Amino acid sequence: MKVPRKEQKFLPPDLQVLPAPEQTEEEKWLESLETVLEFALKDQGPQKTARFLDGLTERLRARGVDVPRVVSTPYINTIPAEEQAPFPGDREMERRLKSYIRWNAMAMVVNANREHSGLGGHISTYASSATLCEVGFNHFFRGRTADFIGDMVYFQGHAAPGIYARAFLEGRLEERHLHNFRQELAEGGGLSSYPHPYLMPDFWQFPTVSMGLGPLLSIYQARFNRYLRARGFINGDEPKVWAFIGDGESDEPETLGSLTLASRENLDNLIWVVNCNLQRLDGPVRGNGKIIQELEAAFQGAGWNVIKVIWGSDWDKLLAADKSGLLLKRMEEAVDGDYQKYSVEPGSYTRRHFFGKYPELLELVNHLTDEQIHKLLRGGHDSLKVYAAYKAAMEHKGQPTVILAKTVKGYGLGEAGEGRNITHQQKKLNEKELREFRARFGIPVSDEEIAQTPFFRPLPESRETKYMLDLRRKLGGFLPQRIVASRPLDVPKLETFGDLLKGTSRTEMSTTMGFVRLLGSLIRNKAIGRQIVPIIPDEARTFGLDALFREIGIYSSKGQLYEPVDSRSLLYYNETKDGQILEEGITEAGSMASFVAAGTAYATHGLPMVPFYIYYSMFGFQRIGDLMWLAGDIRAKGFLLGATSGRTTLNGEGLQHQDGHSLILSSAIPTLLTYDPAFTYELAVIITEGLRRMYVEGEDVFYYLTLYNENYEMPPMPEGVAEGILKGLYRFKAGPEKKALKAHILGSGPIIREAIRAQEILAERFDVSADVWSATSYKLLRNDALLTKRWNMLHPAEPPKTSYVETVLAKEEGVFVAVSDNLKIVPDQIAPWVPGGLMTLGTDGFGRSDTRARLRRFFEVDAESTVVATLHALAEKGQLDKRVVGKAIKDLGLDPEKTYPQLV
Numbered sequence: 033m034k035v036p037r038k039e040q041k042f043l044p045p046d047l048q049v050l051p052a053p054e055q056t057e058e059e060k061w062l063e064s065l066e067t068v069l070e071f072a073l074k075d076q077g078p079q080k081t082a083r084f085l086d087g088l089t090e091r092l093r094a095r096g097v098d099v100p101r102v103v104s105t106p107y108i109n110t111i112p113a114e115e116q117a118p119f120p121g122d123r124e125m126e127r128r129l130k131s132y133i134r135w136n137a138m139a140m141v142v143n144a145n146r147e148h149s150g151l152g153g154h155i156s157t158y159a160s161s162a163t164l165c166e167v168g169f170n171h172f173f174r175g176r177t178a179d180f181i182g183d184m185v186y187f188q189g190h191a192a193p194g195i196y197a198r199a200f201l202e203g204r205l206e207e208r209h210l211h212n213f214r215q216e217l218a219e220g221g222g223l224s225s226y227p228h229p230y231l232m233p234d235f236w237q238f239p240t241v242s243m244g245l246g247p248l249l250s251i252y253q254a255r256f257n258r259y260l261r262a263r264g265f266i267n268g269d270e271p272k273v274w275a276f277i278g279d280g281e282s283d284e285p286e287t288l289g290s291l292t293l294a295s296r297e298n299l300d301n302l303i304w305v306v307n308c309n310l311q312r313l314d315g316p317v318r319g320n321g322k323i324i325q326e327l328e329a330a331f332q333g334a335g336w337n338v339i340k341v342i343w344g345s346d347w348d349k350l351l352a353a354d355k356s357g358l359l360l361k362r363m364e365e366a367v368d369g370d371y372q373k374y375s376v377e378p379g380s381y382t383r384r385h386f387f388g389k390y391p392e393l394l395e396l397v398n399h400l401t402d403e404q405i406h407k408l409l410r411g412g413h414d415s416l417k418v419y420a421a422y423k424a425a426m427e428h429k430g431q432p433t434v435i436l437a438k439t440v441k442g443y444g445l446g447e448a449g450e451g452r453n454i455t456h457q458q459k460k461l462n463e464k465e466l467r468e469f470r471a472r473f474g475i476p477v478s479d480e481e482i483a484q485t486p487f488f489r490p491l492p493e494s495r496e497t498k499y500m501l502d503l504r505r506k507l508g509g510f511l512p513q514r515i516v517a518s519r520p521l522d523v524p525k526l527e528t529f530g531d532l533l534k535g536t537s538r539t540e541m542s543t544t545m546g547f548v549r550l551l552g553s554l555i556r557n558k559a560i561g562r563q564i565v566p567i568i569p570d571e572a573r574t575f576g577l578d579a580l581f582r583e584i585g586i587y588s589s590k591g592q593l594y595e596p597v598d599s600r601s602l603l604y605y606n607e608t609k610d611g612q613i614l615e616e617g618i619t620e621a622g623s624m625a626s627f628v629a630a631g632t633a634y635a636t637h638g639l640p641m642v643p644f645y646i647y648y649s650m651f652g653f654q655r656i657g658d659l660m661w662l663a664g665d666i667r668a669k670g671f672l673l674g675a676t677s678g679r680t681t682l683n684g685e686g687l688q689h690q691d692g693h694s695l696i697l698s699s700a701i702p703t704l705l706t707y708d709p710a711f712t713y714e715l716a717v718i719i720t721e722g723l724r725r726m727y728v729e730g731e732d733v734f735y736y737l738t739l740y741n742e743n744y745e746m747p748p749m750p751e752g753v754a755e756g757i758l759k760g761l762y763r764f765k766a767g768p769e770k771k772a773l774k775a776h777i778l779g780s781g782p783i784i785r786e787a788i789r790a791q792e793i794l795a796e797r798f799d800v801s802a803d804v805w806s807a808t809s810y811k812l813l814r815n816d817a818l819l820t821k822r823w824n825m826l827h828p829a830e831p832p833k834t835s836y837v838e839t840v841l842a843k844e845e846g847v848f849v850a851v852s853d854n855l856k857i858v859p860d861q862i863a864p865w866v867p868g869g870l871m872t873l874g875t876d877g878f879g880r881s882d883t884r885a886r887l888r889r890f891f892e893v894d895a896e897s898t899v900v901a902t903l904h905a906l907a908e909k910g911q912l913d914k915r916v917v918g919k920a921i922k923d924l925g926l927d928p929e930k931t932y933p934q935l936v
């Protein structure tokens with residue numbers, strides 16, 4: 033350790049090497065290196081010097097010298113001015129067009145909120161990203177043509193006004209649309225607040241506004257594009273996937289969580305643009321630091337190509353003129369909070385506080401007025417810099433690229449919000465602010481009109497419009513645009529799954545095993561087998577899907593570079609370049625992103641792919657519910673399979689694993705059909721119908737099925753139950769005739785077997801005939817009942833209709849009891865339509881690890897508890913003496929004083 037002499041006195045005596053008057057060898061070396069450095073700085077400037085040093089470090093490393101890795105580079109543009117690709121466009125024309133778009137984007141929000149305060153919307157985000165978007169639109173984003181699928185662009189969700197404003201200039205939207213921004217229920221419809229394919233299915237492709245989901249999806253989309261290519265589904269020009277992301281958004285774990293997948297997979301078809309306006313909603317993203325440097329380190333470490341676009345062209349001259357290196361030093365010293373301040377204060381402030389720190393720097397800007405200093409552009413507002421960065425990103429090979437572009441939030445809003453902490457939520461501009469905006473961007477709106485904030489669009493025959501449309505034409509057409517043109521699939525008929533329909537007679541099987549067989553059969557199906565995309569987050573062995581490893585292979589862009597340890601076994605871990613399985617590792621979010629990419633391939637690629645995503649049901653809606661909600665919005669198709677479901681059926685894993693509520697969470701997604709099947713034939717019926725509805729009829733729905741791991745004998749499919757299975761309820765096993773009392777027990781999943789056992793006890797010991805029903809979907813029963821009820825209310829003069837559940841149960845006598853391995857609220861969804869009400873048993877409360885039998889007694893969903901509940905329901909109706917219930921509790925061994933797991 034070399035310690036400067038003046039600090040040595042703080043060292044313990046044995047480490048002090050006093051005196052050392054002579055120059056050491058090391059000091060001599062340093063001195064000569066400094067001479068070289070000084071020469072380089074003077075002659076070549078700081079940027080080049082920094083690169084020389086980088087080069088030198090690389091050479092040292094190549095010779096085996098252990099130079100510590102640097103994860104961030106100097107706070108300047110990655111592409112030096114002299115290496116910048118020339119800008120091919122008409123700058124003045126593009127500036128004008130961009131100004132009109134800025135104006136209209138602002139006007140949309142201001143108008144909406146003037147008429148209806150509280151509608152909201154964002155001005156300042158697009159104001160900061162206009163150049164980033166426009167350079168892309170004019171020069172890079174390729175539209176869909178007959179032989180090119182088009183680039184896939186994820187726009188920052190709350191920059192939507194800018195995207196609408198551009199579509200308006202292009203003639204794709206009219207004034208009335210812009211007037212109805214955020215007023216979708218207005219006459220003639222309106223524009224959705226954010227990108228929502230569900231609401232604007234011909235326009236938006238990718239929902240993004242839930243922070244972090246867009247970035248995550250874009251990585252998996254780029255990877256899925258490669259998967260389709262590797263499997264021979266697509267060829268020709270490769271689309272680029274672009275994602276525009278906020279710097280604040282980078283705080284979301286979903287944003288940065290999958291970066292290494294993109295580099296590992298060499299996704300050079302992926303370009304991220306992080307709009308580093310240094311602010312999020314409340315204030316600065318990293319006031320005390322530098323978000324660009326922090327992100328550079330993260331991306332660099334994750335193996336991405338990083339291009340920083342920090343300074344606009346005006347700074348090139350200053351950097352070149354600064355031979356002292358002090359400008360770079362000052363740039364590095366100032367924290368983001370300072371830079372935010374410079375964007376708010378006048379140029380005189382920046383002169384004094386930024387340049388003024390070192391007298392040499394003051395000289396550097398002597399020739400500039402305060403106004404000119406204030407207007408020194410940040411890189412993300414300079415089309416030349418942005419163009420050069422995009423071009424370099426397009427050409428970069430072997431890695432994904434991130435462009436970190438420094439901008440000003442609310443750029444152009446002046447006192448109405450530019451760089452201010454309140455800018456994110458600024459929705460109103462007063463007349464003075466509007467006039468300033470107009471002047472700054474040269475908007476041809478008259479004094480009389482300005483207070484009305486009219487939209488402005490150059491005439492179709494104007495040079496501006498022609499210029500803009502011409503560029504789009506050359507790039508293949510408009511964007512964003514969602515086009516669905518995929519062929520229907522030749523889906524299998526139910527008989528194909530004969531094995532699952534005829535039952536297992538004496539051998540035992542779980543619904544999970546049944547599903548694995550069904551999936552195997554689908555994969556082997558000649559017509560659609562190749563279209564099936566099995567997705568698993570590291571649980572294939574848990575669910576018994578490992579047999580597929582060898583059969584269809586695990587997708588890996590690298591193939592298998594090693595000999596797997598189990599290569600001699602039949603089911604070895606088989607990674608191949610054209611593998612069909614997406615084995616995602618331990619990432620439910622990543623797996624769901626793959627589901628979305630595969631489930632939307634019918635639109636993004638015109639290819640009907642069928643994802644089956646199978647996972648631990650507890651780590652689905654509970655963990656990544658927002659992504660599943662998005663799957664509905666983006667109109668993804670496919671099957672979600674929540675395996676190891678049931679709070680008592682998955683028994684040993686305990687509290688964190690045992691799911692009894694995914695059916696409730698999933699019920700909230702409007703286009704998701706949820707099912708809780710008990711038997712393998714039910715699975716076959718539901719999946720066959722799902723394939724038909726989604727891939728033949730083209731319905732934009734998707735499916736959630738719970739799967740359980742309890743083995744039991746699977747009965748053969750009874751006659752005539754298909755409709756009931758699909759609608760949510762059918763009689764599975766009628767009770768014996770000639771009993772004194774009548775009851776009905778609705779069971780689902782494996783708990784139906786407790787219902788069957790209860791049926792036997794009730795008949796044998798209590799003279800009650802109970803029918804057992806299989807309730808496959810309470811959600812669908814309820815929705816149908818709700819719709820019927822509403823129709824009846826609104827059509828008082830017409831004969832009332834009856835819902836399916838009412839029709840089926842109307843003729844039945846006796847009491848109704850429901851039991852399942854889920855929260856009581858799951859069956860309770862249909863209670864209002866059950867004649868005489870519903871007595872429900874369920875698994876409310878935190879799970880425990882124990883045997884199934886003990887757990888079922890604990891949660892009171894076993895046969896004995898079901899018997900008592902049925903007798904209680906009969907007693908409540910006055911059909912049975914309550915003392916019989918008391919005796920049953922005792923005889924069946926139930927403890928009336930035990931606490932119930934649900935505590936509050």
Ligand SMILES: Cc1ncc(C[n+]2csc(CCOP(=O)(O)OP(=O)(O)O)c2C)c(N)n1
Binds near residue numbers: 190278280281282309
């Ligand atoms: C998951 C999620 N959390 C919170 C929000 C609310 N929200 C919308 S924009 C925003 C700030 C975004 O800041 P940044 O990502 O830096 O984007 P900028 O507007 O600065 O470009 C927040 C918190 C959201 N849309 N999604």
Ligand SMILES: [Mg+2]
Binds near residue numbers: 278
């Ligand atoms: Mg921001």
